[in-house]
Amino acid sequence: MNKKSWISLISIKQRVWIFATISVMILIIAIGFLPDSSKELLKPSDFNASMSIKEMAPKLGITRKSLARELNLPLSVRKGKPVKTLGITNEELHHVVEHILSHTDASLKYYIYVALVLGGLVFLVRLGRPDGSDIKDRKGWYPRTPYIIFLLISVIAAGFLLGKSPNPMEAIVKVFKSMVGLYPDPIIKVIALAFFIILAIVGNKIICGWACPFGSLQELIFFLPILRKIKKKKIPFVITNSIRAIIFAVMLLFLFGIIGGRKGFVIYHFVNPFNLFNLDFDSLTVIITIVIALSLSLFVYRPFCQLICPFGFVSWIAERFSIFRVRVDKNICTQCGACSNVCPTEAAKGIVAGNKMPADCFSCGRCLNSCPVDAIKYTFKNNK
Numbered sequence: 001m002n003k004k005s006w007i008s009l010i011s012i013k014q015r016v017w018i019f020a021t022i023s024v025m026i027l028i029i030a031i032g033f034l035p036d037s038s039k040e041l042l043k044p045s046d047f048n049a050s051m052s053i054k055e056m057a058p059k060l061g062i063t064r065k066s067l068a069r070e071l072n073l074p075l076s077v078r079k080g081k082p083v084k085t086l087g088i089t090n091e092e093l094h095h096v097v098e099h100i101l102s103h104t105d106a107s108l109k110y111y112i113y114v115a116l117v118l119g120g121l122v123f124l125v126r127l128g129r130p131d132g133s134d135i136k137d138r139k140g141w142y143p144r145t146p147y148i149i150f151l152l153i154s155v156i157a158a159g160f161l162l163g164k165s166p167n168p169m170e171a172i173v174k175v176f177k178s179m180v181g182l183y184p185d186p187i188i189k190v191i192a193l194a195f196f197i198i199l200a201i202v203g204n205k206i207i208c209g210w211a212c213p214f215g216s217l218q219e220l221i222f223f224l225p226i227l228r229k230i231k232k233k234k235i236p237f238v239i240t241n242s243i244r245a246i247i248f249a250v251m252l253l254f255l256f257g258i259i260g261g262r263k264g265f266v267i268y269h270f271v272n273p274f275n276l277f278n279l280d281f282d283s284l285t286v287i288i289t290i291v292i293a294l295s296l297s298l299f300v301y302r303p304f305c306q307l308i309c310p311f312g313f314v315s316w317i318a319e320r321f322s323i324f325r326v327r328v329d330k331n332i333c334t335q336c337g338a339c340s341n342v343c344p345t346e347a348a349k350g351i352v353a354g355n356k357m358p359a360d361c362f363s364c365g366r367c368l369n370s371c372p373v374d375a376i377k378y379t380f381k382n383n384k
């Protein structure tokens with residue numbers, strides 16, 4: 001069969017879409033440079049042990065209680081006293097401040113997330129499938145290269161260049177931490193989480209699939225053409241989701257002090273792989289998490305997302321409200337299983353079966369050129 005390439009098949013209109021989308025993405029990112037230039041950049045050396053918790057906490061954007069916790073002091077400690085009188089050295093203070101500052105949001109990242117999600121959405125909805133293309137040419141649809149380019153941009157720009165914050169996982173944790181008084185601005189934290197949830201429902205989990213730097217890194221590793229046979233095996237969703245839900249519930253019990261007796265204690269800190277993007281390897285458990293997650297990614301699809309990430313869990317619930325998503329036309333579908341075979345999760349299988357709560361779909365697009373009878377599309381919720 002004479003295989004035609006995607007680029008040779010796309011229409012003039014689609015080329016205009018590519019040009020317009022790239023232009024808008026560049027514009028969004030360019031706007032993102034504006035707010036950061038006016039931001040005061042703090043350094044650990046701006047703080048010293050002669051300062052009190054009361055003085056330092058507002059500058060660091062956290063509550064006094066939270067700073068006491070970070071310094072490993074009792075929450076009831078007197079916050080107006082210089083911390084050196086509480087036994088904290090300059091070195092210890094700088095270490096803690098460095099960690100707190102690593103959680104400061106690089107606002108440019110918000111714009112990069114929006115740009116990547118926009119590009120991914122346009123690709124899935126309007127560009128991946130060339131206008132008027134015959135079903136016989138479907139193997140050339142939805143080429144991998146644009147996806148891989150997006151994943152690389154996410155890992156490099158939204159990951160290593162701009163550091164770990166903000167990210168979807170942290171957005172959830174910060175909302176709960178502000179509920180126990182560890183952040184002074186709960187409304188801002190809720191808005192940040194809403195931002196990520198909106199990006200998860202505009203296109204089904206598309207923030208995870210196309211823009212989250214740690215998700216992208218796992219996806220890139222999974223793309224490596226090795227261990228193909230093992231890759232085809234999937235961990236049953238009921239297992240992955242149960243583990244993820246239990247970890248989430250345990251996190252809440254610890255955080256609210258129901259178990260452990262230490263309100264504000266966040267277990268995700270010990271397994272936060274986003275530290276990789278700040279090259280912050282202080283915690284052994286974090287190093288182990290990163291090594292295991294990235295090694296498993298060679299043959300397990302996004303192990304951290306499927307087994308641990310709280311945003312992965314919450315956005316799976318939010319998938320019910322997704323505007324654009326994979327849809328299967330039941331009138332045409334022959335239940336041949338072609339889409340389920342190429343899907344790296346049990347999502348396609350669940351969608352075909354009409355499950356109300358199928359497994360996570362990361363909008364990866366693998367299934368979109370698999371259907372021999374053209375029953376599967378990435379489309380607006382109400383389109384048939």
Ligand code: SF4
Nearest residue numbers: 208212215305309312
């Ligand atoms: S589920 Fe994966 S992709 Fe989504 S926020 Fe978590 S780590 Fe990132």
Ligand code: SF4
Nearest residue numbers: 343361362364365367
């Ligand atoms: S292959 Fe699976 S995860 Fe990827 S878009 Fe299709 S249903 Fe979603």
